[in-house]
Amino acid sequence: MGQRYAAPRSILLLLLLLLSFAGATSDLYYSKLSGIIIPGFASTQLRAWSVLDCPFSPLDFNPLDSVWLDTTKVLSAVNCWLKCMLLDPYNQTDHPECKSRPDSGLSAITELDPGYITGPLSSVWKEWLKWCIEFGIEANAIVAVPYDWRLSPSMLEERDLYFHKLKLTFETTLKLRGGPSLVFAHSLGNNVFRYFLEWLKLEIAPKHYIQWLDEHIHAYFAVGAPLLGSTESVKATLFGFTFGLPVAEVGYYFAPSGKPYPDNWIITDVVYEYEGTLFTRSGNSISGNPGAASGDTTVAYNSLSWCKTWLGSKVNITRAPQAEHDGSDVQVHLDVEHIQGEDIVPNMTRAPRVKYMTYYEDSESIPGRRTAVWELDKANHRNIVRSPVLMRELWLQMWHDIHPDASSKFVTKGK
Ligand SMILES: *[C@@H]1O[C@H](CO)[C@@H](O)[C@H](O)[C@H]1NC(C)=O
Ligand SMILES: *[C@@H]1O[C@H](CO)[C@@H](O)[C@H](O)[C@H]1NC(C)=O
Numbered sequence: 001m002g003q004r005y006a007a008p009r010s011i012l013l014l015l016l017l018l019l020s021f022a023g024a025t026s027d028l029y030y031s032k033l034s035g036i037i038i039p040g041f042a043s044t045q046l047r048a049w050s051v052l053d054c055p056f057s058p059l060d061f062n063p064l065d066s067v068w069l070d071t072t073k074v075l076s077a078v079n080c081w082l083k084c085m086l087l088d089p090y091n092q093t094d095h096p097e098c099k100s101r102p103d104s105g106l107s108a109i110t111e112l113d114p115g116y117i118t119g120p121l122s123s124v125w126k127e128w129l130k131w132c133i134e135f136g137i138e139a140n141a142i143v144a145v146p147y148d149w150r151l152s153p154s155m156l157e158e159r160d161l162y163f164h165k166l167k168l169t170f171e172t173t174l175k176l177r178g179g180p181s182l183v184f185a186h187s188l189g190n191n192v193f194r195y196f197l198e199w200l201k202l203e204i205a206p207k208h209y210i211q212w213l214d215e216h217i218h219a220y221f222a223v224g225a226p227l228l229g230s231t232e233s234v235k236a237t238l239f240g241f242t243f244g245l246p247v248a249e250v251g252y253y254f255a256p257s258g259k260p261y262p263d264n265w266i267i268t269d270v271v272y273e274y275e276g277t278l279f280t281r282s283g284n285s286i287s288g289n290p291g292a293a294s295g296d297t298t299v300a301y302n303s304l305s306w307c308k309t310w311l312g313s314k315v316n317i318t319r320a321p322q323a324e325h326d327g328s329d330v331q332v333h334l335d336v337e338h339i340q341g342e343d344i345v346p347n348m349t350r351a352p353r354v355k356y357m358t359y360y361e362d363s364e365s366i367p368g369r370r371t372a373v374w375e376l377d378k379a380n381h382r383n384i385v386r387s388p389v390l391m392r393e394l395w396l397q398m399w400h401d402i403h404p405d406a407s408s409k410f411v412t413k414g415k
């Protein structure tokens with residue numbers, strides 16, 4: 001399942017890395033860091049908080065029963081399951097007969113239906129945990145901030161005080177460990193995090209906003225971020241997920257609201273697929289290709305590449321093979337002009353059958369900070385989180401940062 005769409009020739013995935021250095025490059029500093037994980041769409045467990053009698057089925061829902069995702073119940077009591085799953089399309093309230101809420105803690109994102117059908121789903125974040133621990137972040141300094149991915153950001157705050165609690169999470173980890181956090185956001189989690197940053201601007205006094213960010217956030221890793229630009233939001237864009245499950249594609253519709261960011265990308269609908277048919281929370285019919293044939297097969301390339309707008313007016317571009325290489329196939333273009341509003345398309349070659357990684361780096365436009373976008377050929381949206389290539393690059397970059405003799409701002413890709 002999920003193989004219905006022809007594989008695109010080149011799948012790209014972008015990662016954005018924003019390192020802010022509050023003047024600290026010592027081992028001691030690193031031992032104070034925390035890792036905060038913001039999972040992607042459909043990556044948080046939801047549990048029932050109701051008693052729901054499912055007619056014609058021995059499988060009822062009781063409080064704490066898993067709703068997202070209990071595949072047995074999806075298969076054998078789908079109408080009943082939908083009552084627990086779907087929200088009212090207009091006011092996002094629970095179905096009168098069933099109410100579900102997200103689970104909390106790391107297990108909410110690492111133990112997502114550890115069933116035989118979903119196999120890999122449950123382990124997506126385990127590799128990250130391992131990476132963090134190997135990097136020297138203590139296991140108890142890794143915090144997951146799961147959320148109800150069925151809700152729009154404004155409802156997350158209204159119903160669950162999600163952003164309020166997220167702010168407290170950053171403040172608690174700083175108080176507990178004495179240092180800022182590394183933020184790892186995947187997929188929709190990036191929109192959630194970006195919304196948080198905007199929400200925060202209104203929450204704390206303007207002159208303290210940047211200071212708050214410097215104190216609490218060391219780096220932000222945006223993996224597979226569907227950061228829709230304004231032009232893209234005009235045509236409602238659907239991005240779907242493939243779980244290899246009967247309920248395979250789920251996604252959000254975004255629509256223009258005519259308002260400035262972040263309210264310009266309000267989520268207007270949620271899309272599910274069951275047995276090959278797409279249906280929506282609102283009941284509206286869906287047109288569109290659920291398996292976008294560009295980008296990383298889930299998120300359109302335009303949407304991913306939007307994070308390049310965070311780069312300054314000059315960008316250093318390097319393209320190198322993803323696999324181990326001898327440095328002979330490394331292309332570097334320094335200080336390439338970046339016209340805001342236009343995509344940066346490197347004038348570089350690709351040898352056939354080689355998977356490349358293209359780095360766009362800017363260490364100049366914001367003093368003391370560095371921004372990089374990493375583009376991986378043929379990366380898979382979901383599995384990127386545990387891609388060994390990505391782990392290796394993160395690892396190298398982080399160690400490069402604390403190396404006392406590091407002379408360049410970013411890791412050198414050639415030999
Ligand atoms: C939400 O909308 C439904 C109907 O669409 C209505 O029955 C329900 O009372 C509404 N809830 C709130 C809190 O407005
Ligand atoms: C791309 O690079 C090649 C060789 O370096 C050069 O001949 C060509 O003019 C460049 N194209 C553009 C659009 O810059």
Ligand SMILES: *[C@@H]1O[C@H](CO)[C@@H](O)[C@H](O)[C@H]1NC(C)=O
Pocket residue numbers: 314315316334335361362363364365408
């Ligand atoms: C590009 O790299 C050069 C050499 O390392 C460096 O001096 C320059 O600041 C970099 N440019 C940007 C935009 O980061």
